Amino acid sequence: MARTTIHPGACPLDCPDTCTWQLTVTDGRAVALRGDRDHPFTRGALCGKVNRYLDAVNGPDRLTRPLVRVGPKGVGPVSYRPASWDEALQRVAAGLRATIDADGPQAILPYYFAGTMGLVQGWTMGPRLFAHLGASRLRTTICTAAARAALQSIYGGSVGFEPESIVDARLIVLWGANLLSTNLHHWPFVQEAQRRGAYVVTIDPLRTDTAARSDEHVAPLPGTDAALALGLMRHIRDLGGVDREWRDAHTTGGERLDARLDEWPVERAAAECGLDADVLRRLGARIAGTRPTAIRVGLGLQRHAGAGQAVRAIAAIPLLTGDFRYPGGGALVTTSGHHRIDPDRVARPADLPTPPARSINMSRLAAALTGEADPPVTSLVVFDANPAATVPDQNRLRAGLGRADLFTVVLEQRWTDTCDWADVVLPATMQPEHLDLHTSYGHHYATLNLPASTPPGEALPNTEIFRRIAAALGLTHPRLRDTDEDLARQLLDGAGVGFEELREHTYARATGVDVGAAPYAKGGFPTRDGRARFYDPQLTGQGVDPLIGYTPPVEAADPQLARRFPLALISPAGRFLMNSTFASLPWHLDRTGPPRIHLHPVDAAARGLADGDAARVHNDRGAFLATVAVDEATRPGLAFTYKAYWARLSPGGSTVNAVTAVRDTDLGGGPTFHDTRVQVEAAPAEAPAQPA
Ligand code: SF4
Structure with a gap:
């Protein structure tokens, strides 16, 4: 007789809402998902894209075995064959050891971000292992830096x-x-x-x-x-x-x-x-x-x-x-500063040796892999991220990922653009299959997610994969054997909410700020003197006016560039994709449609373009193909396209990031995706997406 159970958990996606959900599992398989109606902030409804989350969990394209590369980079799954975990881990260890021996540990770069917002799977054991090795540290700038x-x-x-x-x-x-x-x-x-x-x-x-x-x-x-x-x-x-x-x-x-x-x-x-x-x-x-x-x-x-x-x-x-x-x-x-959980403290615990190391800005990955990093990065370990689709200057990035001397490991749930460039691909679990702990950047609750369903094939949690890589490297420090529950408890140490409370109730208010409160009514900002600052002397020497002011856009405000590339381009989030998650799933792609370039009627008419025409969007960095959408939601001179598509599934094999630049924001070293100029023209039949 079938055994059915219901499990509370958390949506892991990069979204401020951090919904609590109820997952129905029958004989180990996740069969239904709905929002938790009792949650005070998210109140029951999941969003459209996550209502179909089980398409992703149960999809026939889940990775179920380790894969090792036997053909050229950049051509897709045809270059790979299945391997045992033992063989794959030995390859990973050999690749990392070769980098350390030849170039030192800083030539290793772990690359990760918000593929899951879970702190256990995303921000503890992986960063801990690489900090212990002395690998380059990743400046996680790509979203809110x-x-x-x-x-x-x-x-x-x-x-x-x-x-x-x-x-x-x-x-x-x-x-x-x-x-x-x-x-x-x-x-x-x-x-x-x-x-x-x-x-x-x-x-x-x-x-x-x-x-x-x-x-x-x-x-x-x-x-x-x-x-x-x-x-x-x-x-x-x-x-x-x-x-x-x-x-x-x-x-x-x-x-x-x-x-x-x-x-x-x-x-x-x-x-x-x-x-x-x-x-x-x-x-x-x-x-x-x-x-x-x-x-x-x-x-x-x-x-x-x-x-x-x-x-x-x-x-x-x-x-x-x-x-x-x-x-x-x-x-x-963002509410993130109200939460009292510090993943960095858990990633670099006081009793684990972590040598000093340089930092590399994740938004500059294309530059880092093509000459900017010295010594060069010769091993790249990617988890919870799909940089081949999401980082700026896609053509330059591909040149870096395709380097013969770069050893790349990717932990993934399904085959992505980035897998195309890997030497070893390791199958990872999804949210219903592992333990995780979440804060939120949109509310004040912490949520615990416990494993509920059976992973497909041989897929493992990121944390377990990193524990096994540590063992394959011969690393024996006990901190590299901490269990997922150990890691969750360490994260919650001093957080104002305990593991047992979350295990019992799934979520809890975790910031010390009451619902409906005015936490700064009497000042008390988290500055040294409790006062907020219009003028910040700490910014002196950082190239930013210490006094609040205006830094104009670089490309959008450049009249010379505007002569050649007359349209400013922005690439906001759409409703049915989430960063690069879901962009290979039929239901989500049906709702989203193909990549579109939205043009004001005036700009479309000036180019002889109409709704549904094929267009080529280009600048000096590259090009992508898109279907024209004539749209009064924008203004003359401003085009937009929704982000999150995968290059390997897009016409012409490129996404909007073929035209975006590696360039930092004035503060924080963030990316400038929306500060881009392009020209749009009718796509010639059989047009290549990239400049010759
Ligand atoms: S992605 Fe959807 S389900 Fe997930 S937290 Fe955001 S709104 Fe909720």
């Missing part, structure tokens, strides 16, 4: 208003935040605020679904957010909207900011942002006159050269208006 650095500078950490308190806001500004696609479970709280009378403004270069359902949509040019924030602050000040008592009690640098605002009359800001000055005046007046105002900031506006200053400038607005005084007031980019 600019915001983290900016928030550190202004608030002292990645903190903000309590997200559930947004129901108390009277004005909500969704700044670069497309909640309906990327933060779905915050939207009902916004709707509740609307029911109570709040006015909702979305600031986004595109008319997203969220913008369309807001009371007002403001569409600045991409990368000009800091100019917009400075113009708004100037107008707020001119209208007498500064709460001087609160500002003077809980911030430093207010007088310097005053002087900076003198440089930013509304007309200047509006011209920089491509907006009518009256739009700024109206919004500035609304903010000046509405308490509390909540500013929910999305992550996309960080993908510009001036991202650090943009986040600082937006985060400064509630410091002027005093909105942090009130529940539902302030700014919020």
